[in-house]
Amino acid sequence: MRWAACELHTHTFHSDGKQTLLELAKAAKSLGFDSIALTDHNTMTGLQGRESIEAETDLTIIPGMEWTTFYGHMVTIGMDAFVDWRAKGIGDIHQGIAEIHAQGGVAGMAHPFRIGSPICTGCFWEYEISNWNEIDYIEVWSGTFPSIKKDNLRAYQLWTDKLNEGYRIAATSGRDWHFQVETEDPISVTYLGLEAGEDSLRSQAVKAISQGRISVTIGPLITMEIEKANESYKLGDLIPLDHTLPAAEQAVSQAHIHVDFSVRSGIWEIADQDFTLLLTGNTGIVSEQKIRFVDAAYSFAINRSDLIWARAELWGTVRGARVLIAFTNAIYFEVKQ
Structure with a gap:
């Protein structure tokens, strides 16, 4: 499996951004991205000239659009054609998802x-969700230095709550990139x-988003597999x-x-330190290890009793704050009915 570095939430001057698609693509390439999704608000016209820009920058540009409404913003990625958002009321989001x-x-x-x-109309989600199985993912990290922001902490907890309820929903990040501006965040x-x-x-x-084959980070890439019965x-x-x-034999496996x-060597910087690598799940912290700034593999024994999902998290200190640095999406466990 190859891991592609992606930015999944971007804008150009075709909506409220202040950058061309070429400027966006060049900046993304300089930051070590393999791909971006262009998600202008309520339009896909910014994709004009995409093929030539991809050829010039060697960056894949995925078509998308951010549905921007009074009841919430929904990032849509990978459509073949424009899907009209205008007739969807607060109770109609599932119809819109079906069309996507x-x-x-x-x-x-x-x-x-x-x-x-009135500061950001529709930015706070109010759409009525009757079936969480139809939501493909939650953008749990938004903006730069996302792991310190309170709204992102709430989004991360929402994702965790839905995993605990038995839903298989992916989690992503998105810079919500509008401007060509230097940032140290x-x-x-x-x-x-x-x-x-x-x-x-x-x-x-x-396919990767729909299947939850996702890892999110502000630095190192963490990945996880679970081995059970030679699978x-x-x-x-x-x-x-x-x-x-x-x-008794069902319970034991290895993460x-x-x-x-x-990854993206020289583009990000986090000081060497005692990082904490956690294996977490619906039961809380399953196991933890202290690690240093070195590429390595770590193994955790799992007793799957009462587990319905597990993910990896890397914690450390960034700019004086103890924060979540990276996390994987979940691996799930079948529960006896």
């Missing part, structure tokens, strides 16, 4: 707890796990129960977590 899916795209809640009206990266094959990066990216399960996978085994500090 019909066009081959995925739909996620953008910055669901950002301050709303840490910038988040959404790494998408792409399978080998002949599909375009766009279709692979949509290896990746991010987004469901580990089945083996109904032929007794309960293998790899931390790669070499």
Whole structure:
């Protein structure tokens, strides 16, 4: 599996941004991104000239659009064509999601707890969700240095709550990039796990998001697999129960977590320190280890009793604050009915 560094929430002057698509693509390439999703507000006209810009910058540009309404903002990625957002009321978001899916795209809640009206109309999510299984992902980190922001802490907790309720929802980050401006703030990266094959990066990216093959970071890339009965399960996978085994043998498995500090070398900076690598799940902290600034693999024994999901988290100190630096999406466990 190849991990592609992606920025999934961007804007040009075709909506409220102040940059051309070429300026955006060049800046993204300089920051070590493999791909961006262009998600202008309520329009896809900014994609004009995409092919030539991709050729010039060697950067993949995924078509998208941010539905910008009175009731919430929804980032949609990978559609084949424009999907009209205007007739969707507060109770109609599932109809809109179905139309996005019909066009081959995925739909996620953008910055669901950002301050709303009158400062940012619709930025606070108010759409009525009757079936969380239809939400592809939640943008849990928004903006620069996202892990210190209170609205992102609420979004991360929302994602965790939904995992605890048994939903299989992905989590992403998005800079919500509008301007060409230098920043010293840490910038988040959404790494998408792409399978080998002949599909375009766009279709692979949509598949990775829908399957939850995602790792998010402001620095190193962390990935995880869980090994059980000689089978290896990746991010987004469901580990089945083996109904032929007794309960005691069902319980034991191994989580293998790899931390790669070499990604996007020279572009980000976090001081060497005692980092904390956690394996967490619906039961809380499953296990933890102290690690240093070195590429390495770590193993955790898992007793899956009462676990319905697990993810890896890397914690450390950035600019004097103890923060979440990186996290994986979840691996799930089948629960006996």
